[in-house]
Amino acid sequence: MRPSIQAYLDEHPDEKLFIRMNPEWYRRLSRSPWALRDLKPAADYFYGRTFSQKLDRFNQRAAMMSMLVSMAQAMTEQKQEEH
Structure with missing residues (x-):
């Protein structure tokens, strides 16, 4: 070389x-x-x-955060219904 x-x-x-x-x-x-x-x-x-790979990772993280937020909301709603 x-x-x-x-x-x-x-x-x-x-x-x-x-x-x-x-x-x-x-x-x-x-x-x-x-x-x-x-x-x-x-x-x-x-x-x-690459830009497309970074964008894919960002979208995956955003989807994960959205899922976690919806799970937290569902858990708080469930607790409120129990009381």
């Missing part, structure tokens, strides 16, 4: 770990170093840092 790519990976430890976990990227960068521009989007997708 080219020294410039190694220096880039030393500056970006998340992407370096991504390459260690996905050895096909090591081969890809060794054979075509210009593919470095494709590394960040692939690593972001792997780590769940």
